Amino acid sequence: MSxxxxxxxxxxxxxxxxxxxxxxxxxFQALLQEHAPAEHVYExxxxxxxxxxxxxxxxxxxxxxxxxxxxxxVTDGRIEANDIKTLLDLGKSMLTHPTELLDGARRxxxxxxxxxYRVILVTKGDLFDQESKLARSGLGELFESxxxxxxxxxxxxxxxxDEHGVEPHRFVMVGNSLKSDILPVxxxxxxxxxxxxxxxxxxxHADEPDPGDRWTRIEHLDELPAVLSSWAG
Amino acid sequence: MSxxxxxxxxxxxxxxxxxxxxxxxxxFQALLQEHAPAEHVYExxxxxxxxxxxxxxxxxxxxxxxxxxxxxxVTDGRIEANDIKTLLDLGKSMLTHPTELLDGARRxxxxxxxxxYRVILVTKGDLFDQESKLARSGLGELFESxxxxxxxxxxxxxxxxDEHGVEPHRFVMVGNSLKSDILPVxxxxxxxxxxxxxxxxxxxHADEPDPGDRWTRIEHLDELPAVLSSWAG
Numbered sequence: 001m002s003x004x005x006x007x008x009x010x011x012x013x014x015x016x017x018x019x020x021x022x023x024x025x026x027x028f029q030a031l032l033q034e035h036a037p038a039e040h041v042y043e044x045x046x047x048x049x050x051x052x053x054x055x056x057x058x059x060x061x062x063x064x065x066x067x068x069x070x071x072x073x074v075t076d077g078r079i080e081a082n083d084i085k086t087l088l089d090l091g092k093s094m095l096t097h098p099t100e101l102l103d104g105a106r107r108x109x110x111x112x113x114x115x116x117y118r119v120i121l122v123t124k125g126d127l128f129d130q131e132s133k134l135a136r137s138g139l140g141e142l143f144e145s146x147x148x149x150x151x152x153x154x155x156x157x158x159x160x161x162d163e164h165g166v167e168p169h170r171f172v173m174v175g176n177s178l179k180s181d182i183l184p185v186x187x188x189x190x191x192x193x194x195x196x197x198x199x200x201x202x203x204x205h206a207d208e209p210d211p212g213d214r215w216t217r218i219e220h221l222d223e224l225p226a227v228l229s230s231w232a233g
Numbered sequence: 234m235s236x237x238x239x240x241x242x243x244x245x246x247x248x249x250x251x252x253x254x255x256x257x258x259x260x261f262q263a264l265l266q267e268h269a270p271a272e273h274v275y276e277x278x279x280x281x282x283x284x285x286x287x288x289x290x291x292x293x294x295x296x297x298x299x300x301x302x303x304x305x306x307v308t309d310g311r312i313e314a315n316d317i318k319t320l321l322d323l324g325k326s327m328l329t330h331p332t333e334l335l336d337g338a339r340r341x342x343x344x345x346x347x348x349x350y351r352v353i354l355v356t357k358g359d360l361f362d363q364e365s366k367l368a369r370s371g372l373g374e375l376f377e378s379x380x381x382x383x384x385x386x387x388x389x390x391x392x393x394x395d396e397h398g399v400e401p402h403r404f405v406m407v408g409n410s411l412k413s414d415i416l417p418v419x420x421x422x423x424x425x426x427x428x429x430x431x432x433x434x435x436x437x438h439a440d441e442p443d444p445g446d447r448w449t450r451i452e453h454l455d456e457l458p459a460v461l462s463s464w465a466g
Contacts, residue, residue: 055328057361061294068301069321072314081310084317088302095288127360128290128383150361 002232003191005166006112007147009175010123010130012197014105015137020097021063022199024090028067031083035075045070046202053203057150059126064091095129099136104221108174109142111225120145122160122173124152124180152180154187161190169214172231174224179206186215193218193227235465236424238399239345240380242408243356243363245430247338248370253330254296255432257323261300264316268308278303279435286436290383292359297324328362332369335430337454341407342375344458353378355393355406357385357413385413387420394423402447405464407457412439419448426451426460 011017025045029038036044048066056062067087071079112119121143123130130148134140145164149156161171168189175181176197183206185192192215194208209215216227244250258278262271269277281299289295300320304312345352354376356363363381367373378397382389394404401422408414409430416439418425425448427441442448449460 055325056294057359061289061298064298065294065321065324068317072318072321075314077314077318079314081305081308081312081314081317084301084314085305085310088298088305091298092288126290127381131383148360150364 002170003117003172003228004170005120005164005172006117006228007120007122007160007171007173008109009173009177009181010121010133010137011125012102012176012200013174013181013195014102014109014121014139015133016100016102018197018199018201020094021201024063024094027090028071028087031086032071032074032079035078041070041074044074048073050203057126058124059129060091060094061126061129063094064088067091095132099133101137101139102221106139106142108221108224109139112228113142115225115228117228118144118164118166120147120164122147122149122152124149152177152184154184157184157188157190161188172228174221176200177204177206178208179204182206182215183209186212189214191215191231193224195219195221195224235403236405236461237351237403238353238397238405239350239461240353240355240393240404240406241342242406242410242414243354243366243370244358245335245409245433246407246414246428247335247342247354247372248366249333249335251430251432251434253327254434257296257300257327260323261304261320264319265304265307265312268311274303274307277307281306283436290359291357292362293324293327294359294362296327297321300324328365332366334370334372335454339372339375341454341457342372345461346375348458348461350461351377351397351399353380353397355380355382355385357382385410385417387417390417390421390423394421405461407454409433410437410439411441412437415439415448416442419445422447424448424464426457428452428454428457 008014029041032041045067048070052066056065068084071087109119127148147160161168171190172193173181173185174193176195182192182194186209194217241247262274265274278300281303285299289298301317304320342352360381380393394401404423405426406414406418407426409428415425415427419442427450
């Protein structure tokens with residue numbers, strides 16, 4: 001039976017995201033260079049983000065708070081308030097950064113709509129950030145529905161399929177994160193298309209699942225229509 | 234025609250929220266007492282929150298970031314990193330604060346369910362905070378649906394009514410904020426029950442609308458069933 005719903009991830013699938021975090025990380029490391037080596041700052045920030053995840057959730061505000069906490073700890077409280085102001089400014093500039101679409105993003109969505117699929121966005125993170133990014137992306141009107149969730153796990157996907165009245169084998173998730181977009185979707189019996197981004201946040205790392213007929217890996221969104229029609233038969 | 238959907242606000246309608254912000258504000262003012270009078274700190278924080286709203290949205294993480302920025306400005310950059318660490322800790326302690334239900338909250342929901350209304354939660358703010366508070370409230374299972382939105386305006390309410398397939402005159406919003414729970418709901422032709430909380434965030438202040446047959450004010454959630462049945466006839 002053919003595919004009914006095609007769900008796209010947002011960050012690093014339709015628009016650039018992790019690259020903006022990486023650039024900010026570099027600026028953060030440069031700010032602390034008199035206090036600690038770049039690699040050390042990176043590791044400590046990651047530890048802090050991991051520790052704060054259960055309290056803060058995902059997103060730029062969470063990252064900004066974790067940077068500030070890391071900066072205070074790495075410098076043993078010697079960082080100046082004006083440098084912390086710089087970190088606040090880095091966070092704000094991430095929040096206002098233009099939403100830059102990945103090559104082929106709009107076409108992938110419009111093709112799917114034109115081919116009669118119900119097309120939705122399923123994106124994880126801060127509600128306010130994500131709505132703002134979506135608005136700036138110009139893609140909002142293309143989706144039948146937009147689902148902003150705090151975590152992409154099996155429970156979330158089960159709920160979404162239920163709400164949208166779609167059976168697992170007729171649902172495809174398209175995304176760049178094995179951990180969030182591929183593994184839990186396969187786990188509930190649905191289908192997935194993995195489109196890796198050139199950089200992955202360390203907390204999203206996962207191994208590729210065994211090859212199977214319910215998921216595939218593509219290198220560019222332009223390959224998506226062929227995958228969907230291969231599953232139509 | 235009788236009411237079909239009863240929607241409850243969360244913060245300061247079902248559980249205490251603003252009181253936790255107020256307590257944190259007092260601690261913040263005490264921390265800066267050598268630098269500026271309490272009233273000045275309060276005013277500057279409020280200005281900062283207002284200025285940051287379009288960028289950060291609502292919630293505790295936003296408030297924490299605004300406190301830090303205010304502290305740096307009010308002290309002309311002289312605040313010590315360890316005091317900023319204290320502000321991070323204040324934010325974290327807000328995030329882990331137990332969700333304390335208002336008197337009659339659970340009963341108001343179970344009564345509405347027992348009387349055959351479809352009962353939903355419509356709460357504004359940070360997705361992660363709100364989900365976490367709801368989980369800690371123990372009320373989650375009572376709602377047919379939970380809607381966490383970034384802003385409660387006419388557009389949001391129109392979308393919600395549409396998604397839930399309910400006509401405006403059969404929808405009642407119950408909440409403590411005139412600005413978010415009452416005025417936009419009346420504006421789209423739906424009904425509202427205003428239950429004031431003892432303290433209102435300055436950015437939520439609004440005047441009561443003119444008396445009318447589509448809204449009423451109650452002093453305690455226990456008065457809700459009588460209002461709903463008065464609208465049933």
